[in-house]
Structures are given as structure tokens and as C-alpha cells.
Amino acid sequence: MGQDKLKVLQFFDLNKVLLPTCANVIRDLWNGFFDLYTAIRDPNTDPKMFKKDAKMWLKIFLTPSTEILNSDNFVQSLYRSNDVTPYMHILVFHIHEFIEKHKKWGLKSFSCAPVENKNH
Template sequence: MGPDKLKILKGFDLFAVFQSITRAIQIRALWDQFNELYHLMQDKKTTGEFFRYKAKSWLDAFTAPSTGHPNRSNFVRGMYRVQDITPYIHVLCNHAAEFLEIHHEFGLAAFLCSPVEKMNHMQVCLYFQNTLKDGGNKNSQKSAILEMLEHENRQLYFASNKVPNFLKKSKKYRLQ
């Protein structure tokens, strides 16, 4: 969890993991820059412009291309591909500075990802439990996404209009 992640960011011995010393140094520099971004997000004195600059330099380091010729000693392997950028990295590098400027009095600690993660979990469960998974009746081929949105709209309608639930859950009996 939180404090343990910080310990790993600061003190993990990457030289024991990577055979290449150069690669270990690259990863350590990337982790150190990310640790700096983490602390800048929590500092109320951090301006959006400064954070944007630091996040852009971290992203440049994250997507650094390979240099030199692969068959020669001057070859330095690049870090990660642009395709490796996750939605969280995108938000960190492109939107967090804006959030810092707009919501400076709250700080970024006021924004959590857990509601988004919970909604994702609920929709995945709904997909595997309650949809036809883009199959079923040939005459009405609804996509699973459409089925999930319709289900969510029904739930919102019933909750906002206080429609009573007449269907009671069946009781389960255990025979011994």
C-alpha cells in the first residue's frame, strides 16, 4: 500500500534485478523522477506550469528512444514505447497540471481513483454475469456495451424515482 510503494520507489536495488548496469541506472532515474512528481502533486506550493514541465520531462524519459547502432558498443536501449502509456500516465502528464491549477486549495489528494475502479469492477461483473456477451438471439444482436448501459440506466431510473422493488430475492435453503 501507499507507504510501502514509496519504500520500493526509493530503496529498491535495481542493480540486483537487471544484468545491465546501464539499464538499472535508466530505470532508477525514471523512478526517481516519478517519485519527485509524486511529491510535487502533494505539495500545495507546486504550480501547474512547473508540474507540467516536470511531467513532460518524465514522459520524455519514459519514452526515450534507443540510440546508437544495435551491433556496436555505443548502443543504448530505449525505455518504453508510446503504446506502453497507460490512461493513468496520460492523465498524469496531460491533465494533472490543469487539476493543480483549478483545484489548488484542495490538492490532488482530494481526487481518488477508487470510484472509477469500482465502477469498472461492477461493469466487468455485469458483463460476465448478466449480458449475452455480444451473442444470443440472432434477431436482436445488441452489443454487450449497449446491454450494460441500458441496465445502468434502468438502475438509475428506479433509484431516482424511488420505484419499489416488488421482486424479492429467493431464499436459499441448505439441505443436510
């Protein structure tokens, strides 16, 4: 399922299931996550740039609702701060530290996937 998840993340046409305004924002969110995922796997990733990109991704994730003055238009927010998971917190606020400190081994050495797979 790993590569199939990446295909969905990259190529799924959100306009077929969502309103165009919402689909565009979610596409930006998904594209940002895919870029972070790719950067984590790249041994040449700059930790400072990763930190900046991760914070920008979180900002998109937490974009608040906005009302356009003198109009009936209202843009609904995507998510709230309560929707941020511990994994997302680590991605945004700690992965850049791991990239910097453990560049020698790479982040794959910290994968918990074998343990998680065993528990399933």
C-alpha cells in the same frame, strides 16, 4: 502497501537485477515519478513547473534506442509510445490543470481510491 510501495520506489537496488546501464535509466525514471508523486501531494506545487517536470519524465520514459556509431554498443529503449497508459497521459497532460484550477481543495478531493477499493 502504500508506504511500502514508496520505499520500493525510492530504495530498491535495481543493480541487483538489471545491467548497470539499464538500472541507471530506470532509477532516473523511478526518481522522476517519485518527485511527481510528491509534488502532487504538495499544496504549494507550481502547476507550470509540474507540467515541465511531467513532460521531462515522459521523455525519459520514451527514450528511443540508440546505436553508438563505430561501436558495438547499442542502448535499448525502455518503453514505446504504445506503453503509455491513460493514467500516464492524465499525469503528464492534465494534472497541472487540476493543480491550477482546484488548488483550493487539493487533488485528494478527486481521488477514486475509495471507489476502486470498493470494487475490489
